[in-house]
Amino acid sequence: MKQMKSKIIFIAIAFLSTISIAQSKVGTVDSEYIIGLMPEAKIVLDRSQEYGAKLDSSFNIKVKTYQTKIEAFKKNEKTLGELAKQAEYKELAEMEADIKKYQQNGNQLMQLKQDELMRPLYKKLSSAIATVAKAEGYTQILTMTGNEFAYIDTKFDITELVLKNLGIAIPVAEGK
Template structure:
């Protein structure tokens, strides 16, 4: 009977030890920032930003010209003309505000679209490294998600090596 219980307990502990997971961590933002393609992404986003800025400058110049014109002609205008011109200026201000907001959103969309291929490649390499090293889970270290991380399980360097990136 003792032999049967010992055998069952041994099987239980063997099964339990095999079922354990191996969890690793990776600093994905560090890797993305070191990828050689990142320079191209930053350049594309910067160029896109310059295009948006030039469009905004055109609107700002037009607005300034209308404000100067209003100030110069204000004394000669009737009250109705003043109200109409003032409303036109207010509308231009609102358009410029919307353009500024949309520009920030469009910049973020452009950045996200440009980074998507890098994150896809990184994800594939992380999966390869994790499988090759027997990890069952890889967590990112970005943010304040962990109270403790054992550096022995951080695969950041392995992923950098696999991508051929030198620190």
């Protein structure tokens, strides 16, 4: 009796898992490709470059000041007393450390600014993916970027549908 009961439970579990698998529909989307085609992406790139240029100009001013200070020190080094030399060395070391710190902070600030500028694009893309996925009956959509797939059936790729939903023209491949 116990053996019969366990067989029935096994068959019921197998049946239920088959039903749940049959109910899911998984698709893929190339989100980075879509982001690259969005008109807003050019604006984000331009704003990122402007911000980077501002950071670079401030950095260049610091470097120029540092170089000028080094040149002045080299000219006057022989005439300076030992205490004055030590003070100059200390000041130059502090300036150099400040430049290195500014460079590190600049890289972090640049990444934060880029993330801030890209956030609305990813939000818009996410909304379009959700709209298309619901309309097409998908239960899951996987992004192709960052994931490694052994096989993808292109009939489940919704990239073109999302592009149409966003009103973005699909580029025609050259040579066709």
